[in-house]
Amino acid sequence: MSQSHKTAWITGASSGIGEALAKAFVGGGGHAILSGRNVAELQRVADETGAPERCLILPFDTVDHDGLADKVSKAIAFQGSVDVLVNNAGISQRSPAVDTDLSVYQRIVDVDLLAPIALTQALLSHMVSRGAGQIVMISSVAGKAGIPMRTAYCAAKHGLIGYADALRSEVAGQGVKVLVVAPGSVKTNVSRNALNADGSVRGMSDAAIENGIDPHEVAGRIWDAVATGKREIVIAEGMEASIPVLRAQDPVKLFDLVEAMVADPVGTLSARCARVARTWSPAR
Numbered sequence: 237m238s239q240s241h242k243t244a245w246i247t248g249a250s251s252g253i254g255e256a257l258a259k260a261f262v263g264g265g266g267h268a269i270l271s272g273r274n275v276a277e278l279q280r281v282a283d284e285t286g287a288p289e290r291c292l293i294l295p296f297d298t299v300d301h302d303g304l305a306d307k308v309s310k311a312i313a314f315q316g317s318v319d320v321l322v323n324n325a326g327i328s329q330r331s332p333a334v335d336t337d338l339s340v341y342q343r344i345v346d347v348d349l350l351a352p353i354a355l356t357q358a359l360l361s362h363m364v365s366r367g368a369g370q371i372v373m374i375s376s377v378a379g380k381a382g383i384p385m386r387t388a389y390c391a392a393k394h395g396l397i398g399y400a401d402a403l404r405s406e407v408a409g410q411g412v413k414v415l416v417v418a419p420g421s422v423k424t425n426v427s428r429n430a431l432n433a434d435g436s437v438r439g440m441s442d443a444a445i446e447n448g449i450d451p452h453e454v455a456g457r458i459w460d461a462v463a464t465g466k467r468e469i470v471i472a473e474g475m476e477a478s479i480p481v482l483r484a485q486d487p488v489k490l491f492d493l494v495e496a497m498v499a500d501p502v503g504t505l506s507a508r509c510a511r512v513a514r515t516w517s518p519a520r
Contacts, residue, residue, distance in 0.1 A: 247352075249270035250281060252422070253424060260452070268291050269294050294307060299351050301354045319370065320370045322458075323372065328427065340431050340434075349391075349392040353396075369412045377472050382494065396416075418469070421445050424445065458471075
């Protein structure tokens, strides 16, 4: 898909993967609708694209479902259509299930699952009526397999993949494509912004994230997948790239390995997963 003369609507566009997606898309000649809650940061991203006149700042809270109709109307009016919707906004978690308050589950499911479903549903008839459009769901490797300390996050990201896969089958014959993206660790603020067991913000990163993939590399791979019409991509390295492979090939082995990782975080999970990954390559 040529980005020139196309319009992409990106949520969570004020930082991380969303920011990188916006800069890459506008840099390729496209128009971008930037959504998030921090207007100043959205404006910064627009300015840093080098072509702020091709950006629409459309701030909103993704869990404000009542306001979606107005936002969709404004998004469509910007350039007459929305060609790509990227549901990127999200929030993570770092807490054991036994200690985690139910309100944390509610918040993460609201933001990571119901919000992208609600926005997709609000825009879907526009794409179907045009017979064209692409919907990108930013899930996670944690949406392919259960990852410790992230039970709420895993539940939401698994659900997002389920919705996307079912939706894809319904709209494939109507000109609308659906892409699921499952990133591993990406160098963003996702860990700093993650919720603790009581719902407070964690406020600190971790080694996996700090050593993660550069978000600009991730953005490039996502736009390549959009251009080639892929239905699912995993963007991960090392152990994290192996997790979806194991989940498909030998889930019992994955369960054993993850349980061992919890018991012995320094163990040999990475090497063992990598060996399995080299023997199996999924078709997409």
